[in-house]
Amino acid sequence: MASLKIPANVPLPEVDSEQLHKAFIGWGTNEGMIISILAHRNATQRSFIRAVYAANYNKDLLKELDNELSGDFERAVMLWTLEPADRDAYLAKESTKMFTKNNCVLVEIACTRPPLEFFKAKQAYQARYKTSLEEDVAYHTSGNIRKLLVPLVSTFRYDGNAGEVNVKLARSEAKTLHKKITDKAYTDEDLIRILTTRSRAQIVVTLNHFKDYFGSSINKFLKEDGSEDEYLQLLKTVIKCLAFPEKYFEKVLRQAINKLGTDEWALTRVVTTRAEVDMERIKEEYLRRNNVPLDRAIAKDTSGDYQDMLLALLGHGHA
Amino acid sequence: MASLKIPANVPLPEVDSEQLHKAFIGWGTNEGMIISILAHRNATQRSFIRAVYAANYNKDLLKELDNELSGDFERAVMLWTLEPADRDAYLAKESTKMFTKNNCVLVEIACTRPPLEFFKAKQAYQARYKTSLEEDVAYHTSGNIRKLLVPLVSTFRYDGNAGEVNVKLARSEAKTLHKKITDKAYTDEDLIRILTTRSRAQIVVTLNHFKDYFGSSINKFLKEDGSEDEYLQLLKTVIKCLAFPEKYFEKVLRQAINKLGTDEWALTRVVTTRAEVDMERIKEEYLRRNNVPLDRAIAKDTSGDYQDMLLALLGHGHA
Known part of the structure; x- marks a missing residue:
């Protein structure tokens, strides 16, 4: 579920464009206005605003934002505004x-x-x-x-649902994965083939069979290796992104926030790409894992317009 | 250029559907009628006919054709009628x-x-x-x-045009290809990477550089190997299909026709898939290479409704 909040009565893109245009002209930029509009419009609405802005002011809204804003706030607004x-x-x-x-x-x-x-x-x-x-x-x-x-x-990949999974194949491929991993053949062709070509639904069932047969999850097996080489890290990321995307994003956010010096690069990427998709699930996951709500953690680690923008995308403020 | 001929005034799909329906009912099937309609309609028109047929007679036109026809003629009509x-x-x-x-x-x-x-x-x-x-x-x-x-x-692949080719890259990748091929490293990663990921336009320029630098075409180098293993055959096919599709199709047709016992499987495939695309170029290529027009060669090797269907797709008969 998305965390994005859209007002019950969305202004016409002409009105939004005019307000944005006003936010850019005169003394300084009105960052609050930019957030109050863009952070409360969905992808279709934002793209209408861009089109109307270009038609009425003969300028690309993204270029205007690029000129007016800077730093982490700029990156957040720009990434969010893109389709x-x-x-x-x-x-x-x-x-x-x-x-x-x-x-x-x-x-x-x-x-x-x-x-x-x-x-x-x-x-x-x-x-x-x-x-x-x-x-x-x-x-x-x-x-x-x-x-x-x-x-x-x-x-x-085939975008199949759980009903279209080939259970017999999942069983046999779970065994293939287990054999390759216990042999430490992490770069084996068949292991890569399974993870890179099967549908997500198929892989989820395969990984469930893996856990049922062999007692722990595939990523636990991989973690036991203890190696820190990039390939193995990527392999674990592939599995996590395919099978447990919310857990994956929770971890990226946790690491971005808990770092000495926040990793704004990752924080902005995850918030802007997931606000309209599954941020509510990621928030749940974050709370469960860290005993702190995500918005509180972000508020503690960020400030100013950047903070306001992220929190707005997380569902704060008046839509 | 397509060889398909469409009448100046195409009948409404309702009329075509009715004629086809008549061709199926009563004593025997009217194959001539089926050819005179379907072999003279483009993909969009055929798909309208299928839709109207389904609406008016509550039957799938493809299933009707499947019931009424048989053998090579059936395969030709079925493949052609599909989108x-x-x-x-x-x-x-x-x-x-x-x-x-x-x-x-x-x-x-x-x-x-x-x-x-x-x-x-x-x-x-x-x-x-x-x-x-x-x-x-x-x-x-x-x-x-x-x-x-x-x-x-x-x-x-990127569907770039000749103007978007990176010439410096083409030069360097021509050298890479040459090195791998003279080393007989036909399964080398970089060789496969170049042929499977670069745009067709980029590959064409790369292969031209190859010929300019090294005196003969890449496929000539590969032919000199003399090996008949499947991998090498496929590699040559990849290069031919990407860089000289008409030459490739000419050869498939030549081999299909000149076989002891025609290879109808390949003949039907090439005629039905290219009639609406580049069959005129393939015909030119065929004449140039065999000193016999393609339609005459096909007429000599086939008969009956199957022959009529193929020749119609090659541009014979009243549209």
């Missing part, structure tokens, strides 16, 4: 670049978005960057990381 | 099945369709079979064949 597919394309590109390289983010995008949404992000990536995500990831990686990441970003 | 994406899904499934297994057909579909069309075929595959093409191909292959085929059917 979801375009935002994922932007985040994916960032993750393949030298200074912002982050294979975990690629895994996150490839494994937590529904297949068709991920496909739309790949289309947006091509429209923006004139290359495919597949070729960029394949070109910028090598060895085992490439072996795992390239199929992960390439496959168009 | 292109659905037809590709059907052909791809056939290619992964035990008795009709044909990895070349998978390569053909993955490499000659524009990226978005291939994606739609993958969507149609999922709608029909409740699994992804990726997982089926990955599950039914192994070793080197899997290493090549899985990325090939997975990647959503």
Whole structure:
């Protein structure tokens, strides 16, 4: 469930555009106004606002925001305002670049978005960057990381439901996974094949069989290895993103907040990409695991407009 | 250019449906009527006819055709009548099945369709079979064949034009390909990466650089190896389908027709999948290579309604 709160009577995009335009002109910027509008509109509404803004003021709203805002607040408002597919394309590109390289983010995008949404992000990536995500990831990686990441970003998974799972196959593939993992053959072809091509519903059932047969979850087996190499970390991330996305996002938030010096990069990414999707579930998970509500934890670690923006996306304030 | 001929005044789908319905009832089937209608309607028109037929007679036109027709003629009419994406899904499934297994057909579909069309075929595959093409191909292959085929059917290539090619990259990747091939490292990761992830336009420029630098085409280098193993055959097919699709289809037709006993399976597939796309170019290529027009060669090797259907799709008869 989304945490985003939208007013019962949403103003026309013409009105929103005018208010935003006013927020930019004159002495200083009216950040409160920007938050009160954009942080309470869904993706369709934001895209209407952008279209109307461009038509009425002959300027790209995103460029205006870029000019007027700065720092973490800017990144939060910009990421939020982008259309979801375009935002994922932007985040994916960032993750393949030298200074912002982050294979975990690629895994996150490839494994937590529904297949068709991920496909739309790949289309947006091509429209923006004139290359495919597949070729960029394949070109910028090598060895085992490439072996795992390239199929992960390439496959168009079947978006099946629990009723369409092949139970016999799940049983046999649970055994395959167990054998490979006890042999420490983490880069085995079949292990990668199963995790990168099967539908999410199929994988969830396979992992349940795994736990039933072998006593603990697959990620517990992987943790026992104790190794800290990047490949193994990514493998665990793949499994977590596919099977327990809320737990995965809870952990990213926990680590971002509890760090010495908050990791605003990750915090902004998770809040802006999940506010309209499953943030309520992530909040529950966060409270359960940390005995502190997520919004209180975020409020303690952030300040100013940035804090206001994140809390608004988490459901605070008047919609 | 398409070879399909459509009448200047296309009858309403209601009229076509009624004529088809008449062709099925009474004594025997009127095959000539079926050809005169279906073989002269484009994909959109055929799909309207199917919709109107279902509405007016409460029957699926494809099932009716299945009941009324048989043999090669049936396969030709059925494949032609299917929507292109659905037809590709059907052909791809056939290619992964035990008795009709044909990895070349998978390569053909993955490499000659524009990226978005291939994606739609993958969507149609999922709608029909409740699994992804990726997982089926990955599950039914192994070793080197899997290493090549899985990325090939997975990647959503960038559909760039010649103006968007990175020439510097093409030069460097031409050298990479040459090095791998002279080392006989045909299953090398980077060789596979280049051929399975780069855009078709990019690959064409890369292969031109290859020829300019090293004196002959990449496929000539591969042919000199003399080996007949399936992997190498597939690799050559990938390159041909990406860079010279008309030459590829010409060869499939030549081999289908010149066989002792025509290969109707391949003949029907190529004619029904290309009639609406580039059959005129394939015909030119065929004439150039064989000194015989394609339609004459087909007429010599086939007969009856099957022959009439193929020739109609090649542009014969009154539209």
